[in-house]
Amino acid sequence: MLKEFKDFLLRGNIVELAVAFVLGVAFGALVNSFVNNLVMPIVAMIIGKPDFSNLTFTINDAVFRYGAFITDAITFVATAAAVFFFIVKPMNALTARFVKPGEEEVPDEERRHQELLAALRAR
Template identity: 85%
Template sequence: MLKEFKDFLMKGNIVDLAVAFVLGVAFGALVNSLVNNLVMPIIAMIIGKPDFSNLTFTINDAVFRYGAFITDLITFVATAAAIFFFVVKPVGAVMARMAKPDEEEVTDEERRHQELLAALRAR
């Protein structure tokens, strides 16, 4: 039974999943660093401050911290933009360059035209 458990743990899928998880956590830390250390200071230059957590209003002794929501929203949008512009677009461009060009698909009508032209030239 221990051998089966060891075999289960050492299967490629489990190991690949573990590696992907660790890389995902590291990548998340990298993106958070990019947003917090590079993007949020730019937002602070434009808006005036990078953190709105102290913005609140009170109704019947209930404190609503809408500033924390605004800060989280800005962080989410900045993170999504950073992933899109610094990961998705560059990787897409690299993959497009590396992809083999597909042969242009010739429609039946174009094929008939080419055959007719070839037959006329052969005369």
């Protein structure tokens, strides 16, 4: 039973998943720092303040903190934009640069059709 557990832990997929998780957490911290320290000051420059958490209204002793929601929404959009423009777009451009025109991926169904035709021709 211990051998099976050791084999499970040392299997390639779980180690790769653990590494990906750790790198994902570190990357998330990096993106949050970028947004909070570089993007939100630009928002503060344009709008006047980077944090709207103080904006509230009260109905029957219930306090609605709509300012915190606005701050979170701006942070989300800024984070998504940072990931898209600084990670996704450059990676797509890099991938397109290094992929040769003949290396395009053939869909599974098309590949099966080609294999069937090759098998029929071999007869």
